[in-house]
Amino acid sequence: MTMNYAHRPKRQGLYDPAFEHDACGVGFVCDITGKRSNEMIAKGIEVLERLSHRGATGADPKTGDGAGILIQMPHEFFAKVCPGSNIDLPGPGEYGAGLVFLPTGNKDRKLCKDVLYEAAKEEGLEILGWREVPVDDSDIGICAKDTQPAIEQVFIKGNKAIKDALSFERKLYTTRKKAENRIRSLEIDSGSLFYITNISARTLSYKGLLMPDQLGKFFVDLKDSYIKSAITMVHSRYSTNTFPTWDLAQPFRFLAHNGEINTLRGNINWMRAREGLLESGLFGKEIKEIFPAITPGGSDSAAIDNIFELLVLSGRSLEHAMMMLIPNAWEQDKAMSAALKNFYKYHACMMEPWDGPAAISFTDGTKVGAVLDRNGLRPARYMITKDRMVVMASEAGALDIAPEKILASGKIEPGKMLLIDTSLGEIIEGSDIKDKVARSRPYGAWLKENMVEFASLKAKSIKETAIKDISALEKAFGYTREDMKYIIKPMAEKAQEPIGSMGNDTPHAVLSNESNLLFSYFKQLFAQVTNPAIDPIREELVMSLETYLGPEKNLLDETPLHCHKLRMKSPILTNEDLNKIRNISINGFRTKTISLLFGTKKIKDLSKRLDAICHEASGAIKAGYTFIILSDRGVKKGRAAIPSLLALGAVHQRLVKESLRARIGIIIESAEPREVHHLAVLFGYGADCVNPYLAYGAIGELIKEGDLNLSYGSAQDNYIKALEKGILKVLSKMGISTLQSYRGAQIFEALGLSDSVIDKCFTGTPSRIGGIGLRQITAETIKRNEEAYPESGYENLELKTGGLYQWKRDGEFHLWNPQTIAALQDAAWCGDYKKYKEFSKLINDQTSNPCTLRSLLKFKRAKPISLDEVESPESIVKRFATGAMSFGSISKEAHETIAIAMNRLGAKSNTGEGGEDPLRFNNLPDCDSLRSAIKQVASGRFGVTTNYLVNADEIQIKIAQGAKPGEGGQLPGHKVSLTIAKTRYTTPGVTLISPPPHHDIYSIEDLAQLIFDLKNVNPKARISVKLVSEMGVGTVAAGVAKGHAEMILISGGDGGTGASPLSSIKHAGLPWELGLSETHQTLVLNSLRSRVRLQTDGQLRTGRDIAIAALLGADEFGFASAILVILGCVMLRHCHLNNCSVGVATQDEVLRTRFRGRPEYIVNYLRFVVEELREIMASLGIRTVDEMVGRVDLLEPNGSMPALKDKGLDLSRILYKPNKFNVSTTDDITAQDHGIDKVMDLELIRLTKDSLDKAMPVKIELPISNINRTTGAMLSGRICKIHGEDGLPEDTIQCKFRGAAGQSFGAFLTKGVTFSLEGMANDYVGKGISGGKIIIRPDRESDYKAEVNIIIGNTAFYGAISGEAYIRGVSGERFCIRNSGLYAVVEGVGDHGCEYMTGGRVIVLGRTGRNFAAGMSGGIAYIYDKDRLFKDNCNLSMADIENIDAEDEETLRNMLANHLKFTQSPVAGKILHEFRREKKAFVKVMPTEYKRIMKAKMDEYKLELSEVSDG
């Protein structure tokens, strides 16, 4: 298929190119001595090719997402070739050169060149000429070829006045920026095809829309032996969709990036905001010409390159600039030097962190380095050789290095840097580089003089103005009884965010008949696939709410006054705090309060006042104020408050546009915000601090009335703490760790706001269905005011009911209400279709209570056909699945009933997270089956054994769930019964924590790897990926499709049966209508639609729902809450309390006996749904569901719904049909090419044939390299298929490998298989190991010290079930996390070791990184703590450090003896040799809960009542 897009497609329908993500492979090779050679280039290209599995291809298999190389200026080469292009080249360093992408049309091409000539001339530079770059495009993809620009190299000569190299670089930079800006403003058709990769006298890049292995061939230059460099930086790109372009290939000018900058929107805004302050003697007046500093339309990586370039050219060193952009998690680091902390604190006053997973390598042609984000979420391995070469890459083994040449093998640690200065010929190690920079200026002294600690401010004794008539004020701000009871009270009481269950079935704010606060129109976004969420509780050390309040200074300079700021630990102000700021008068700080009140008489007053406020704010800055307080104090009859968010948005956006924002701190003093979401939105749109004074007042009221038995002080503290925790969680969902970078990052999607409101107050926020404008917002505000202060008449003393969290007659509408619940149960139990129709009418007809987007749609009239012409019910019902509800969240009875019903129908049930009892894999005597066809793999990996995976028809990777996308979960110990513990392979009573992200999916290429892993284990199972609807889910899905998923589930944000924070249930995720159509449209545009099937779920109930889902693009459909209702659920919404009175969502023995669901009920219901669907199909003249998929042309807005017109909604983007879609039918589904026909396991299976069948022992020896991924998984799957969970007898199959193994070495290795590797391995070693044995030791030829060098990558033994592992060497981050029962020995680990571990034993014979044992609830870890450093690195919130006892000694001796035997580890040898002395160096990490349970068990055991079993 041809792609006719010269460039990325424009925004169309729900597709928006701005949603694209990318992630990649990155690396460099360098000769430390600076010796330039052609060999270094060849090696760089080899690294690139070896990383090609980290890149991706789209529908066109030969068009990659981009690849490139950055080298030192190859003068020798140019000196040879330039004469051929009539270019008279001066000496090295006296000219700059660079690759330029030009329009192919001659006219435009000349135009672009002319602009560049002009720009150069203005800078006093001279263009020496252009060289056509020879390319061989014979082997590149069609799509790449179609969009291929003319590629030339430009040569620019400096002048005598230029003093030094950096000045010349600045001139070249200004020239480039000018040319870019001018050509962009020309808006010529092919303008976007003009792109300058880099013009520099120091570095040169070659890049393009190529696959890694095409680069070397495409650019003929690269084969020339004259082309030489000491530094070669490479990059291979994996973009989520297939509109990658030539210009977005990396490396950029200075850097190449693997990962994603989550805070991009905020970073761009803040850069824009501070452009007004930028001045530099180095750039002179010209500086204005380079704005915008961040080139529009670039990727996140391009943006960070832009700023890095600016900082470096302003005179900062590479390392300094990088430390500013990506600071360490310094706030809570006890081990960090004071100087470095001061450096970071000082620079925090200048710039917010660019936050997100990132491995960045950078170079200026002399120095080359790499750095990792503060959380270490991307892999970066390096190797230093004895012949002075450094190789850094996303994977070890990217370059073959003879083992005996290895000097050191390492990885870059979170927040650390690797830097090589080729001019000095030395490597500068992590902390040294940073400390050197930190000491370059007296930052500490500057801070002391200028920074004001907020805590040190004294409060003036100002009498607090008590709120008069608090109840009326509460009404004016829409407080309800629910807010008091379910939001404020629990927060003030327990310092926790309130929890709820069963998803959201209330109308979207814009559809509601009730009055909604503006906050409710914003939906929180969350990370899925392209970057990981963070665990804000267990990984708290990277999180920070610190706020630096006050005006910024010129970013390009540094002076003591730059840190003249107010530093506060928390941005949530008490009334006293606010008074301190209001009355501040030290150091020139001055505060102005601006009132948000307006008169309610005229509807226009609000918008007038809004403009006046903006005016006052910018006036205040000019008048020298440093803080403004936007205050809504004083609301009374006739005086209402502009919604705080609206006012903030207007002011913030106005000040950003005027480049004034960086000069002032904005504080919100408002009665409106009360819950986590409210504050999160305020910070997300730029508030510096918030004072929610009415919430404090409400707490006082609760105390006064005896509802809260706490002192006011502690209740308020609790409440603030709950808000802080909640906000950290909202940040962490996006993978953002500091509030500073979250602030103003606008990580929200608006649902139901008009473009005019968005443009004015929330610029850049997607709002895809339009919605209400200022007029309606004003009317709502006035209405609330009038209700609170009635003219006359009845005065209700009570607050409004609310009814958001519980159904109430006079509250918000719920689709699940007594009538619908009763009607559905009646219909399903009686098996009466007529009754079902009564139910479906109640759901489908939402005329008086519009609730869902689909209620606004109707079917077009079409020529009907007879019902018998429509596809049979039996065939349609196979498209149905039930949602992932784990056994654990729902009762055994409910779980099994669902499985039986779905199996009877030939549909699919889903295990949910938490495994499945193997007994259920076999049919029951009466031919029913309890086996769930879909086996879910979630972040906790509980019960994900090889055998479990082998018994799946479909394996579903749960990335997110509708109720709480981006969050983890927790099954408290008291719910972990014996049976649950058994299916989850853990210990009864031990708390089970599911981390927010999959720790083996931090980016899209990682997901591709997991899909590959699972496909290997069970090649017959379909692999599906569950995503949650949000803007951009379409592009994520495109990436997932490219990662070879076979089905993608788009879950609505409203769904969800489990427990989750109320703010997440209500405010995170979008309806499936949007997500599904965006996904369908994007996949169609990408020509990827035929590769995957789409499923949707989230509040599906009726045949009409299904019909609309199909028309919007779904092939398959999921049900969850309706199924539970049929099984007896009456929406108590108590799932989180283990207290379900109908026995559905509980593990309580007594309550479970009350369960009365039956499979027949489900069967009845789903048949009814199909019947209703068939009737609709017949009326539309459609015969099969296949014909129906994606036929949006059969839908239209339902004009009779008043909401459509009254609220200004526009559904055209949902109903957009990309014109190229050829109707998807099951026949033309293109099977994904998983590449599992090439894996090494096929050979292993061949070689072990006898063992597989007859359990005969076998020994194999094979070489291995990093392209051999997931070795062992397919073999293990095969073993389980034949022998079940028990596998083979120990050591039946013994494989010895030599080399650098690829990712997932030994994944899911099952019982009876022993893998022994000589060499090293990459990430995910032993993932999900289920009984196998893994031994890894350095190559016999190598002589470096294993115990201080990295031998395996990150996240090894994630989700290990059982087995043994002996690793002679140090592992990366997150060793043995979520270990259920593995016994492992390792000689050192990175950060977060043994996180979330629930069982097993781990011995670390060396140092650990930080945050060891966070969230560890079971198992035991032993640390050889020779230098007594361990205590500071251990997270003691769930575990204690203890001395070892006799039993531990026994364990240690046995495991160490094995370690010695298998790996010949000298460390183990020495310890064992002097065990009596050495044992004293051991400490053990014992989870407190586990200890208690083990002790209780021991006591029981002694009484011979029960036997001990451990994981």
Added chain:
Amino acid sequence: MGDIKGFLKVKRAPSSYRSVGERLKDYRSVALSRKEGSSIDQASRCMDCGTPFCHWACPIGNYIPEWNDLLFRGEWKKALELLSTTNNLPEVTGRLCPATCEYACVLGINDDSVTIRENELSIIENGFDSNLIRPQPPKNRTGKYVAVIGSGPAGLACADQLNKAGHHVTVFEKDNKIGGILRYGIPDFKLEKRILDRRINIFKKDGIKFLTSTNAGIDYKAGRLLKEFDAICLAGGSRKPRDLNVEGRDLNGIYFAMDYLVQANRLVAGQMIEASDVISARNKKVLVIGGGDTGADCVGTAHRQGAGSVVQIEVLPEPPECRTCDCPWPKYPAILRTSTSHEEGGIRRWSVSTKRFVGENGWVKKVSCSSEGDDFEIEADIVILAIGFVHPEHDILLNELKIEFDTKGNVKTGDDYMTSRKGLFSAGDMRRGQSLIVWAISEGRRSAYNIDKYLTGRSNLPKL
């Protein structure tokens, strides 16, 4: 929700009554009031459901889980405040309501439902005992005048709501005391009249005007009403009894239940009745025709009057003791209900149809009946017809106001409770036909909302 496991720990406590022997000797309330501690225990059984079916099934939308929770926490005052926002007469429904809520209680699915009615009663009685219920006349008056015709539960609820909204409300009652069917239709042993007086005194102090012994339409002509009042609400009940037109119906000794009960109530209240008019069951054989609540009230009254024997017959078959499939939870089921009066004696028979009345000397003596093909006779000195009401009495007022009726003969209104005539509203049994007290209250409240809206263009009154 106080104790999430409360429903697993505490069993439903049955209502307690005075012993039959004792209570038959007087007309005082048969029910014993519950101890505070027991109320708190019982309230702990409420599960605070995410979807409170009780609240749904309650016609006035009592915030049942919310006040159960407050009750459990001992926050009596707040519970009372919340209860008072939806119910104008909780002391009445707390005693008399058949509690549709309890049949919809989620706990009732697989256990005994929460004692919602008695919880309500304990809240309101605690309020009276603690002197928390005091007059609260509105701060401002709107200057609008409303007439409410009829002082039954609908009229009272309507008057109370409109008075709270600041209107001048006058309630017209043709009887000499306020309360309508509450006072005259319901025996004291179920609702002592002091309970009613207690509330009416508050209403009076709140500023509601009551004109008793004033038959609107006769004593106060329709024209005058229309002239003096900005709005009128017709809440005269549905008093036209259903008759049984079989042979012998004209015999003496056959009475409509309401005639019997009203008189009995007057007697208990100490009113003098002409001896010749007195209907007494003393030493008589009493037959009550009709198996409903009114019939049961007649049974209880007859026993207290010293009846020789009491038989109650019902034309419908005996309902089942439990729910059947055709009436699944949470619907209000047709099941066998045994009232306290039934516990006090007498015979109940089902599926019995009345063929004719047989008399002697113009007085009824026997009643011929048949049941499932068997013919038989029941001896009876007094026959009480408790077979319901057909529609309101189409009296002078309704005629003069030229009100339209619906097909059943009830006053016809729109959804806004306004009759065919502007400014004229109707509520209660008069509008919807014979129903429960709680429905009457609901009607009164909803009509008040609409009247307030009609008078002022908007209303802050609750819609429910």
